[in-house]
Amino acid sequence: MNEGAQLTQAEAGPRYEVFHTDCPARDMVDHVTSRWGIWVLISLRSNDLRFYELRDSIQGISEKMLAQTLRALVKDGLVWRAVEPTTPPQVTYGLSEFGREVSEPLTDLFDRITRRLPPRSPG
Structure with missing residues (x-):
């Protein structure tokens, strides 16, 4: 038997060994x-x-951390970045098709968690 749940092969061919x-x-x-x-x-x-x-x-994210996070997600192909040549330049970010696919279960997870929390009291 292989090591735990490590993915090494799938029907379509070799897979990444994500635990390495x-x-x-x-x-x-x-x-x-x-x-x-x-x-x-x-x-x-x-x-x-x-x-x-x-x-x-x-809330709570600094400009530095947002820039670093966006840079990584753009590099990974999850987020696209469009720069409008204005003064100052306007930069817009959005999800790529791959980013939408990856973020769907994250949104589902967030929704499941918030449904289980007790109702927030006003104020």
């Missing part, structure tokens, strides 16, 4: 599940947003 530290898929999983990555993906599910709109939608 040198697996390229592991970096992407780390980016998606990072403290801020999950919130960026969930925030972009409903609308494409400019940098400051995105920052304002995620």
Whole structure:
């Protein structure tokens, strides 16, 4: 039997060995599940947003962390970045098709958790 639940083969061919530290898929999983990555993906599910709109939608994130998180998610192909040549340039971010696919279970997880929490009291 193979080591635990490690994925090495699938019907379509070889798979990434995600439990190995040198697996390229592991970096992407780390980016998606990072403290801020999950919130960026969930925030972009409903609308494409400019940098400051995105920052304002995620309370507690610094501009530095948002920029780093977006850079990683763009590099991974989960988020696209469009720059309008205005002064100052306007940068808009949105989910790629792959980003939508990856963020769907994250949104489902968030919804399941919030449904289980007791109702918030007003105030």
